[in-house]
Amino acid sequence: MNSKFNYLKILCKAIFKFKIMNTYLHQKFNKQIKRIQPLGNILVAISGGQDSLCLIKLIEDFKQKQNFSGTIEYIYIDHQWREDSKQQVKHLINYIHKQSIKIAVYEIKKIIYSELEARQIRYQIIIKHAISNDYSTLLTAHTETDRIETFFQQLIRGTSLDGVTSLKYYRQLKPNLKLVRPLISIYRKDINWFCRKFCLPIWSDNTNYQYSITRNRLRYELLPYLKQYFMLNIENNISKFINISNQDNEYIKQNAIKLYLISRHKTNIALNYLLIRKQHYAIQARTLEIFFYHHFNKPLHYNTLIQIINLMQKEPIDHQILKWHHLIINIHNNWIYIN
Template sequence: MNTYIQNKFNQKFHIFVSKHKLQAILIAISGGQDSICLIRLIEDFQQKYNKKLEITYIYIDHQWTQNSQQQIKHLINIIKKTTKKFIIYQVNQAVNSELKAREIRYNILIKYSIKYKYQYIMTAHTQTDKTETFLQHIIRGTSLNGLTSFNEYRKFNHKVQLYRPLLDFKRTDIKWLCRKLHLPIWSDITNYNYKINRNRLRHELIPYIHKYFNSNIDKRINDFLINSKMENEYVTQNAIKLYLYSRHKTNIALNYNLIYRQHIALQIRTLQIFFFIIQNRILI
């Protein structure tokens, strides 16, 4: 009998596949418990609902640890049982920055997706990842737009989008399911490297907040982000209207007098849209 998590995932993923009429999907895995759990959920779904769905797994190895080769072998042994295609990229460039490493990963994923015509990339991010990312953005000092950027869907360009099907689940839920299903979890020592800011948030700050301030921090932050997303979308829609209304018909210019009369939040967002469009025109 399936668990609540499995049933919820199957229902959600079935709607996703049907809505977008997917025939193939690229799944980016990291080797941790969330990824191993996602592999199991996907394989169970395919056997039950859609055996024709083409699934490809991709792993990007930054070679941060001496035992990275053993971790790759571990993943190969797991995916070999699924008989699915498994792609491995090894990054030879030594990168100590988490942000730079993420940029490299997504560049590889997007290029591979475009080359082999994958419309969606799937990752195993959970609600706990959403909490960690929120706190990182707060510490760095970000805008409302930046705060609400970590969503279930993310559009990279007109060809490739990101989908996070586990974003409604906490990491504790995933850990419970992994134990129940006796999944072979690899313990990644980089997750305990406190030089990486996310690890300090995960192992020190969030447990502290959970113990002394709010025992349901993931849900509270998630509720806040849902409300903030609606407000952000409202500002964005009005900024788009202002941009379309104030742009020059032939030249690359905006009507200063129209924009200056608006709220400062709309002015800033409209200018962001303007410069984003200019930049993309130059790149094209």
């Protein structure tokens, strides 16, 4: 009798555990993570917010359920923007250690107030850590809501199609390192529900409520206003637009890469503009952007881009010279080249 009772007890626990680990967020996450082949060793970039804690929970449940044998490590970058940043780090470390998992914490000594500069430094540290420790997959906790907010930020700045679709599910950072955002199809409201369901210890970040930060103003003022006065399901519609734009952008990008490969000089830093100017304006622009970013790791300014394209259309072209940063762009003898 006791053996039957114990068996039923174990069975009930197993069923309960399966249900706990089988929420619709678990299902969506597992579906996304299984798209990554090969998965390899994983580095997870986190903060103390609800998105990160949700990601930690999903990863640990996935690891347990799928008997994942690879290495998983978490990484946190402390920008020291807040007075309580050290307390947040301790809070996060305590939670991570209770889960018996690895975490690396980096502290940036120089306080940086530019969001863009901070992001660049953060990614430099994370990528360097990933490469030096042989991680092949980098996961971040970006959500669908982040993607929509990024869309508005880029739109306000006057960006391109590439800019409004910049937050993608997958991106190859290095030959042996890929960036994956497994929560990119999940809205923040669903993550909030998930964190409440599992009583995850979210650290309340007061900078999330400072309206001097553009993203916060978008989150708490613009989007609610658009929902209330224009369209209730505006987030879904924007997501659809981003998905469609992403497909268009990928088509342009792939064709631009092909054109770049056939029009570049075999030995010198130069492009054959006769081949480029035959193409559609969008392909011309993207090919030039690829050329300059590939060689100089700098985006080509829009006005300079327009100047180059306009000069390429002239017939015949005299030797034209444009200044770009500390470099000289030459357009001469069928070639665009740099001095």
